[in-house]
Amino acid sequence: MQPKTRTDHFRAIQKNIRNRLSEFKLDCFLITSLPHVRYISGFSGSAGLCLIFNNSKYFITDKRYTEQAAKEISGWKIIPSQNDIFETIAENNLIPNNYRIGIDGNNLTFAQYQNLKKLFPNNRVLPKAGFIEDVAIVKDAYEIEQITKAVEISDKVFSKILNIIKPGIRELDISAEITYLHKKFGAERDAFEPIVASGINSAFPHARSSSKKLRKGDIITIDIGCVVNGYNSDMTRTIFLGKPARPSGEPKSDTVKIYRTVLSAQLNAIEAAIEGLTYKELDAVARNTITNADYSEYFTHSLGHGVGLQIHEPPRLSVKTPGNLKADTVVTIEPGIYIPNFGGVRIEDIIVISRQRNKQHPNILTQSTKEMIIL
Amino acid sequence: MQPKTRTDHFRAIQKNIRNRLSEFKLDCFLITSLPHVRYISGFSGSAGLCLIFNNSKYFITDKRYTEQAAKEISGWKIIPSQNDIFETIAENNLIPNNYRIGIDGNNLTFAQYQNLKKLFPNNRVLPKAGFIEDVAIVKDAYEIEQITKAVEISDKVFSKILNIIKPGIRELDISAEITYLHKKFGAERDAFEPIVASGINSAFPHARSSSKKLRKGDIITIDIGCVVNGYNSDMTRTIFLGKPARPSGEPKSDTVKIYRTVLSAQLNAIEAAIEGLTYKELDAVARNTITNADYSEYFTHSLGHGVGLQIHEPPRLSVKTPGNLKADTVVTIEPGIYIPNFGGVRIEDIIVISRQRNKQHPNILTQSTKEMIIL
Numbered sequence: 001m002q003p004k005t006r007t008d009h010f011r012a013i014q015k016n017i018r019n020r021l022s023e024f025k026l027d028c029f030l031i032t033s034l035p036h037v038r039y040i041s042g043f044s045g046s047a048g049l050c051l052i053f054n055n056s057k058y059f060i061t062d063k064r065y066t067e068q069a070a071k072e073i074s075g076w077k078i079i080p081s082q083n084d085i086f087e088t089i090a091e092n093n094l095i096p097n098n099y100r101i102g103i104d105g106n107n108l109t110f111a112q113y114q115n116l117k118k119l120f121p122n123n124r125v126l127p128k129a130g131f132i133e134d135v136a137i138v139k140d141a142y143e144i145e146q147i148t149k150a151v152e153i154s155d156k157v158f159s160k161i162l163n164i165i166k167p168g169i170r171e172l173d174i175s176a177e178i179t180y181l182h183k184k185f186g187a188e189r190d191a192f193e194p195i196v197a198s199g200i201n202s203a204f205p206h207a208r209s210s211s212k213k214l215r216k217g218d219i220i221t222i223d224i225g226c227v228v229n230g231y232n233s234d235m236t237r238t239i240f241l242g243k244p245a246r247p248s249g250e251p252k253s254d255t256v257k258i259y260r261t262v263l264s265a266q267l268n269a270i271e272a273a274i275e276g277l278t279y280k281e282l283d284a285v286a287r288n289t290i291t292n293a294d295y296s297e298y299f300t301h302s303l304g305h306g307v308g309l310q311i312h313e314p315p316r317l318s319v320k321t322p323g324n325l326k327a328d329t330v331v332t333i334e335p336g337i338y339i340p341n342f343g344g345v346r347i348e349d350i351i352v353i354s355r356q357r358n359k360q361h362p363n364i365l366t367q368s369t370k371e372m373i374i375l
Numbered sequence: 376m377q378p379k380t381r382t383d384h385f386r387a388i389q390k391n392i393r394n395r396l397s398e399f400k401l402d403c404f405l406i407t408s409l410p411h412v413r414y415i416s417g418f419s420g421s422a423g424l425c426l427i428f429n430n431s432k433y434f435i436t437d438k439r440y441t442e443q444a445a446k447e448i449s450g451w452k453i454i455p456s457q458n459d460i461f462e463t464i465a466e467n468n469l470i471p472n473n474y475r476i477g478i479d480g481n482n483l484t485f486a487q488y489q490n491l492k493k494l495f496p497n498n499r500v501l502p503k504a505g506f507i508e509d510v511a512i513v514k515d516a517y518e519i520e521q522i523t524k525a526v527e528i529s530d531k532v533f534s535k536i537l538n539i540i541k542p543g544i545r546e547l548d549i550s551a552e553i554t555y556l557h558k559k560f561g562a563e564r565d566a567f568e569p570i571v572a573s574g575i576n577s578a579f580p581h582a583r584s585s586s587k588k589l590r591k592g593d594i595i596t597i598d599i600g601c602v603v604n605g606y607n608s609d610m611t612r613t614i615f616l617g618k619p620a621r622p623s624g625e626p627k628s629d630t631v632k633i634y635r636t637v638l639s640a641q642l643n644a645i646e647a648a649i650e651g652l653t654y655k656e657l658d659a660v661a662r663n664t665i666t667n668a669d670y671s672e673y674f675t676h677s678l679g680h681g682v683g684l685q686i687h688e689p690p691r692l693s694v695k696t697p698g699n700l701k702a703d704t705v706v707t708i709e710p711g712i713y714i715p716n717f718g719g720v721r722i723e724d725i726i727v728i729s730r731q732r733n734k735q736h737p738n739i740l741t742q743s744t745k746e747m748i749i750l
Contacts, residue, residue, distance in 0.1 A: 064581055110488040110502055111480035127485055176558035183551035189568050206439055300438065
């Protein structure tokens with residue numbers, strides 16, 4: 001994670017990818033997924049692909065984007081395409097016969113695969129899942145800087161919208177304000193449609209903002225993120241409109257206990273997030289806290305996910321995902337408890353995985369308070 | 376295009392799709408692309424797939440979405456999935472041996488295809504491009520109603536933002552306002568990031584809103600759209616901040632002539648858009664108008680595209696696309712002239728293709744004025 005300029009940043013990534021070519025016994029790799037194209041080249045447009053060899057690299061795009069590509073990327077030979085981009089590669093004889101071509105089977109469509117097989121009958125087309133994504137898991141200083149900027153903007157937006165939350169306002173009005181402020185504060189756009197889920201809507205982890213009006217006593221879950229130079233932020237806070245109701249004799253609807261449990265689970269996971277721990281172990285840290293408080297069946301999703309040029313990218317911090325945490329991976333830590341027909345609480349920060357427990361650990365990018373906010 | 380309730384609407388679509396099963400000699404079709412899933416079932420969540428047979432239909436989704444599915448779709452047997460959705464289909468023996476399974480190779484990834492082949496070794500998996508999309512080209516009254524609502528909201532937003540456009544304001548500020556107003560006026564969200572391209576930025580058909588401040592004399596291209604019940608709107612207007620400059624002796628930078636040429640091309644194409652005409656012929660109507668005014672090389676994209684549950688869907692109104700216009704297809708008509716390092720003009724409406732020339736023709740949904748607006 002040495003400090004890096006944009007140019008150094010891309011040079012280092014391309015070196016990593018080239019190392020993988022020999023590791024996977026490939027002569028070249030075809031990168032078609034736009035976030036991966038941006039990752040390796042810096043191109044931010046919506047059509048274009050990269051073809052990387054050990055000693056050369058091509059960027060192929062249609063006429064609309066050649067000028068933008070020339071501005072954004074450096075060191076790539078830009079090939080303008082009139083028709084199908086794959087055909088352009090064939091017409092320009094960019095790939096010699098018998099070369100082994102790597103592709104990402106998780107992103108290439110079946111129709112694209114068939115097209116490649118037809119256009120390159122004398123080559124082997126080899127799907128290698130994770131070829132780019134496994135490299136992208138570890139972030140460098142340039143990337144962490146972009147993510148930090150996006151996180152700071154969302155923090156600022158969150159503190160601003162607290163001023164407009166009051167009974168009678170619609171979830172969608174708050175959502176509209178969030179999107180507006182993200183852009184006003186310098187983001188390119190939202191990372192995803194803001195989630196503002198109030199009352200029993202907060203019991204759905206993937207609720208959408210609706211035209212439901214806020215009412216006194218509502219739990220409100222706010223899950224937002226924005227994009228800066230392609231990099232995403234992602235944060236969730238759960239707040240309360242007036243003192244939370246505590247129905248008598250039903251611990252499952254004890255809002256204060258639920259909030260404290262989620263917060264403890266989150267803090268415990270953040271404290272435990274050190275290089276080497278398995279994803280499963282980290283998920284278990286939060287899950288155990290929630291289980292001990294007797295809410296295990298209400299934490300219905302995994303603990304978190306990687307964040308970078310994609311809002312959801314590997315690693316998935318889940319019981320089911322094999323693998324160990326690597327230093328300088330950027331992930332969300334977002335446990336939640338969702339009680340059907342009552343409401344839910346989720347608290348989510350973005351953190352950078354630490355190499356060891358020291359003064360820099362934990363490295364939490366999100367700065368918004370996690371104290372219970374009662375408006 | 377008879378009037379239809381939501382229930383009638385989905386029943387008719389499912390009948391059309393089932394007719395195609397026998398036409399393509401398939402026993403079932405697996406629908407994985409989310410806009411297609413929404414098209415055939417009404418499910419609006421972000422994970423789930425449809426499996427349709429002649430006499431049964433299944434909707435498979437993970438636990439997060441079973442409740443939402445139960446609310447949104449009717450007549451489908453909902454199968455909750457714990458793990459991989461394809462594995463759930465296999466575990467539940469939903470597809471008998473030797474059944475021929477249709478898939479959409481343009482949307483299924485290569486990895487998904489491999490997974491299917493492994494899970495269903497005794498079936499044939501047959502890619503049929505356009506299986507859903509070719510049906511979705513023709514809209515019914517329910518769909519046209521949703522698109523019309525989205526178009527009306529964007530019209531309203533366009534007229535509102537004219538009030539805030541003045542020298543000194545950033546492109547991104549206007550873009551933020553557009554997104555905000557779309558939601559305030561009842562849209563789910565933007566159909567795409569609003570394009571506000573001023574000055575020489577307007578020479579890029581796919582410009583992005585930037586932090587550039589507007590200046591007196593700027594051409595400003597505004598391309599916006601929003602989503603209502605999943606259906607998209609899409610409109611472009613080009614306006615002028617102060618009287619357009621007319622550099623001496625250079626007809627290529629005669630803004631008024633460029634504007635009038637684009638508008639004539641657009642009106643001519645709209646007038647010509649009758650069932651039966653080929654896509655190529657319709658594109659040619661606009662292109663000829665522009666060529667006759669000596670701007671042919673500056674109209675660098677195709678004339679328009681279908682709009683529905685996807686912001687860009689078939690048909691593409693292009694020289695290269697084979698096919699004829701069908702009545703009740705909803706398309707954009709959006710010619711443009713882009714002079715590099717000077718600026719560009721694009722004018723875009725959404726229209727419904729007419730069956731014949733009569734009182735109902737042309738059926739233009741977009742209502743915003745196309746008179747030259749000088750602010």
